[in-house]
Amino acid sequence: MSEIQTIPETIASNPDSSCLNSIxxxxxxxxSLSPILGPLPPSLSSSDNPPFSLLHDPHLASAISSHLRQPNSGAGDNNLCRWLYDTFQSSDPNLQLVVLRFLPIIAGIYLSRAAFRKPLAGFEAVLLALYAHETTSRGGQSITVHIPDLSHSSLYHESKVPIKNNATGLNLAVISPSLEPLGTVRSTKRARIVGVALELYYSKISLMPIGSKIDFCEFCVIWAGQDGEMFNWGEAHEKEDSSKLSEQGNGDGEESVCSSEVVMGNRSVGEECEEKGGRIPLPWELLQPVLRVLGHCLMGPTESKELNGAAWAACRSLYARALHDVNPQAILATGSLLKLGKMAAESNGDSDPSEILDSKSLVITL
Structure with missing residues (x-):
């Protein structure tokens, strides 16, 4: 039985004070949400498990999503942002999951609009609440993992107590550095704050509804920007495009479209395409948690073809963006994730992930 299904059973089978307090x-x-969104689905008021219904009710999710996407959302006086902030500050784990469920939309819209210097104090308050929660939970410690010593033949040849070089720390890899308390969102700390919020989201991702994960994948494509659709992988497609260009000649080759079928390296075609809004800087402190979430969406235990397709499209766009930026670290990470996703699909006997996408999808050869 999945982790999502354990929440209602836990509350139903343990009617103690903590569970009753959560309800x-x-x-x-x-x-308090009803005055903001209007009439709520009857299933919420009559639910035996309100926390679970708040997290998984599709009608409520659609209503909140629509409000978060409105042009004036994210302002300091936005009632929905106030509700999300107060709900997370309730310190109830089940209600905090409800706020995390909408983090992809909050972070997606916030980062896309931040470049236009719009008033986004409401979104920033929610993100700072998540950041403060993680800061307190970590107690000033960074998140690290032990890296096996490659000088040994195998893991079994290492000593039981690993000896770490205190000068260089070669046996430790820092996944997430220690956090400093922050009371405001400065432009230099924006990526770090959102990245930490996504790290918290990733820690609870097995409890997140599929719709939330799909929202995240779709915003990744937007964040990658136009460059995520400017490249064509696969020799077969390159040959096909070359033959089409040669057949069209100079007179018929002026027309171009902004799609994933553009030959890699043909910058002139991309420059003629209409600029897509939402393209954002992707420093490693933001890209790293993004790729962790996408890794779960691409290879996690799910039977949702829609989620797999959305994750594959997001990884492909980010890989293309990394190629455009000539970012070796991002190229290695996104390229490896694509290859792992393809290997996982083949080992499970599933169709190639790229076949889930539309007819313009391309088979990626890494």
């Missing part, structure tokens, strides 16, 4: 807080959250 009471969820009911209060539902009541």
């Amino acid at each position: 009471s807080k969820a009911q209060s959250a539902i009541q």
Whole structure:
């Protein structure tokens, strides 16, 4: 049985004070949400498990998503942002999951609009609440992993107590550095704050509904920008495009479209395409948690073809963006993730992930 299904059983089978308190807080959250969104689905008020319904009700998710995507969303006086902030600050784990469920939309819209210097104090308050939660949880410690010593033949040849070089720390890899308390969002700290929020999202990703993960994948494509659709992988497609160009000649070759079928390296075609909004800087402190989430979406235990297709499209766009930026670290990470996703699909007997996409999809050869 999946982890998502364990939440209602836990509350139903343990009617202690903590569970009853969680239900009471969820009911209060539902009541305070009604004036913001209007009439709520009857299933919420009559639910035996309000926290679970808040997390998984599709009608409620659609309503909140629509409000978050409105042009004036994210302002300091936005009532929905206030509700999300207060709900997360309730310290109830089940209600905090509800806020995390909408983090992909909050982060996606916030980062896409931040370049236009719009008032986004509401979004920033929610993101700072998530950041502060992680700062307190980590207690000033960084997240590290032990790297096996490649000088040994195997893991079994290493000593039981690994000896770390204190001068260089070669046996340790820092996944996430220690966090400093922040009370405001400065432009230099924006990527770090959102990245930490995504790290928290990743830690709970097995409990997130599929719709939330698909939202995240779609925003990754937007973040990658136009460059995510400017490259064509695969020799067969390159030959096909070359033959088409030779047949068209100079007179018929002026027309171009902004699609994934453009030959890699043909910058003139991309420059003629209409600029897509939402392209953002992707420093490693933001890209690293993004790729962790995409790794789960691409290779995690799910039977959703829609999620697999969205994750594959997101990885492909980010890989193309890394190629355009000539970022070796990002090229290695995104390229490896694409190859692992393809290997996982083949080992499970599934069709190639690229076949899930539309007719313009390309088979990526790494």
